[in-house]
Amino acid sequence: MRTPGGARLLTVVSVNDTTQTQGTLRSEARIARGALHRLRQDLFVDAFAFLPMPPLEGAKVPRLVPKRLRHWARWLPHLAVGFFSACVFLATFADSSLSNPLRDLVVGGFSLLVALPPVLTLFRPVGAFWLSLGAFLLSVCADAFAPAYGTSPLVGSAFPTHIVVMALVVLRTRPRLAGEMWLVTFGAAGVLSVLLGSGSGDLPPVAVFSGVVLVSAAAIRAWREERRQVVETRTVTAEERSRRTLLEERALIARELHDVVAHHMSVIAIQAEAAPYRVADTPPELATSFATIRENAVAALTELRRILGVVRSADPDAFAESDPEAPQPTLATLDSLLDSVRGAGLEVEAVITGSARPLPQGVELSAYRIVQEGLSNALRHSPGADARVEISYVLGGIGLRIVNGRPSRLAKPSPGAGHGVLGMRERVQMLGGEMTADHTEDGGFEVAAFIPVGSAAGEAAAGGKQA
Secondary structure (H helix, E strand, O other): OOHHHHHHHHHHHHHHHHHHHHHHHHHHHHHHHHHHHHHHHHHOOOOOOOOOOOOOOOOOOOOOOHHHHHHHOOHHHHHHHHHHHHHHHHHHOOOOOOOOHHHHHHHHHHHHHHHHHHOOOOOOOHHHHHHHHHHHHHHHHHHHHOOOHHHHHHHHHHHHHHHHHHHHHHOOOOOOOOHHHHHHHHHHHHHHHHOOHHEEEEHHHHHHHHHHHHHHHHHHHHHHHHHHHHHHHHHHHHHHHHHHHHHHHHHHHHHHHHHHHHHHHHHHHHHHHHHHHHHOOOOOOHHHHHHHHHHHHHHHHHHHHHHHHHHHHHOOOOOOOOOOOOOOOOOHHHHHHHHOOOOOOEEEEEEEEOOOOOOOHHHHHHHHHHHHHHHHHHHOOOOOOOEEEEEEEEEOOEEEEEEEEEOOOOOOOOOOOOOOOHHHHHHHHHHHOOOEEEEOOOOOOOEEEEEOHHHHHHHHHHHHHOO
């Protein structure tokens, strides 16, 4: 006994099933339209577009080739394809006979048609596929309708040549063309077999073999494309890392320069403000000059802070870990740095030659940072090695040498950006000095720098410290 409720339930279920089926059919139709659109774009639109194959790059030329021949070795793929086409032509035309000129002309024309597509892949790859497919189908038809011309050799060489042409097209274009060309080729071959009434014959095993060849070619092409993308990504990443490193170092140096220059400008402003009160009955002109000096010093400080803010705007928290109000270190505080490094496990020896004297604040700070970075690199990259710091006070400036021995154990991977040497070089070049950084003969590392100091600068620094 059926109830109205049960009938309504069956009706709803039937409507849902119908809706689901229609949705599935629409999805399948969209997939089919998309596949046909890709097939049309790949094989029909601009099929004979001119896409010349460039010669090999210098890095891809085999190392066994002598240097004198490397320029010509770049064209090895082109020569190999040309040689293959010549062999195909000779193999298909070898059956001709001078006793029948008409037959020789027909066989020669067919041989040229079969041998031309491999060379054409170097310039118009998709067009070469269509020409090769046409040559193959034409050779099959000629063998069926005109066996008197002896076209069997053409049939025997046309299809292997067509497989080679498809593989070359895949290697030159994109992997998905392998499936599209395979479908077009064996779809046309199946239709032609039905029309000629020759049956499928060896078509299935040949189709499987061709599929294996094309899949292999597609895999090689995909692997090459992946390698190219990886190389490009690594290059872009290295360039971006180098750029970021440079900006970080410049931001750090800008902050330290601000501290050095701001100190001196502040002293100038204070001295200019207090000078009129130290002299009784100060002339108005002199008071005005001191006021102008103070205003210019304050304006310079404002501009300096503004420029520093622009430099640091990309990373406002770059110096959050350090106290911005703390005084900048100098060579006078080098002992505390050496103690902290020794506490971290690095045996370091410090040697100071020459007469220690006050230096400009920028030189003192840069020299301290170079020693600090050199010892940090020794800790990071040469665990278990001893280090030596040499500071030489000479007439024209200050010389620095930080050298460490060979590590006694394997260094752990460092998460840092690896720009310590770059930062040291920036500091030295900023002050007009010279620096070298290289490995030593015993497996260690050495950093040597010289920072020039003018006599006027040294006297000014000494006078400032005495004041």
